Amino acid sequence: MILPVVAYGHPVLRKVCEDINAEYPGLEKLIADMWDTVYNSNGVGIAAPQINKPIRLFLIDTEQIVKDFEDEDREKYPNEKPIKQVFINAQKIEETGDTWAYNEGCLSIPKVREDIHRPKNVKLRYLDENFVAHEEVFHGITARVIQHEYDHIEGKLFIDYLSQLKKRLIKKKLDDISSGRMKTDYRMVFPK
Numbered sequence: 001m002i003l004p005v006v007a008y009g010h011p012v013l014r015k016v017c018e019d020i021n022a023e024y025p026g027l028e029k030l031i032a033d034m035w036d037t038v039y040n041s042n043g044v045g046i047a048a049p050q051i052n053k054p055i056r057l058f059l060i061d062t063e064q065i066v067k068d069f070e071d072e073d074r075e076k077y078p079n080e081k082p083i084k085q086v087f088i089n090a091q092k093i094e095e096t097g098d099t100w101a102y103n104e105g106c107l108s109i110p111k112v113r114e115d116i117h118r119p120k121n122v123k124l125r126y127l128d129e130n131f132v133a134h135e136e137v138f139h140g141i142t143a144r145v146i147q148h149e150y151d152h153i154e155g156k157l158f159i160d161y162l163s164q165l166k167k168r169l170i171k172k173k174l175d176d177i178s179s180g181r182m183k184t185d186y187r188m189v190f191p192k
């Protein structure tokens with residue numbers, strides 16, 4: 001089932017989310033619904049707060065990004081392999097490598113894209129959908145998407161990395177989003 005995406009300004013997007021266990025009610029269906037939602041909205045990842053659940057759950061599928069790489073991107077990220085993965089109770093262990101800019105967007109902040117600088121690698125401890133523990137280092141585009149979604153479960157948004165000037169320049173767009181004056185190709189829940 002396709003779920004509505006929570007829009008910028010909703011308080012759930014600013015909450016540090018809670019861990020869950022294997023007995024979380026309806027978890028298997030929730031994960032399936034999140035996949036349906038992310039694909040319906042042409043996203044590459046979604047976190048539980050974006051569907052109004054303050055829990056430490058997010059999922060990513062980077063296949064579309066890698067498939068749509070321009071020649072320049074293929075040269076920059078020659079070893080990039082797409083992943084499709086569920087992350088439960090993720091904890092960031094460390095971020096390493098040079099920071100680099102990439103133009104990010106967010107389903108909760110439609111029609112706003114900005115260059116965001118993030119470290120090249122991220123090491124994460126997490127559980128998969130079967131509650132099997134993993135500790136892995138992710139690189140490149142995959143690390144970028146993970147860092148973006150991880151921020152959601154920590155109550156952060158990609159726009160938090162912008163300068164005060166950039167934030168002032170997009171303020172009208174953000175106000176339009178939080179007031180429901182923004183049209184999207186997917187259903188949204190607005191805070192006002």
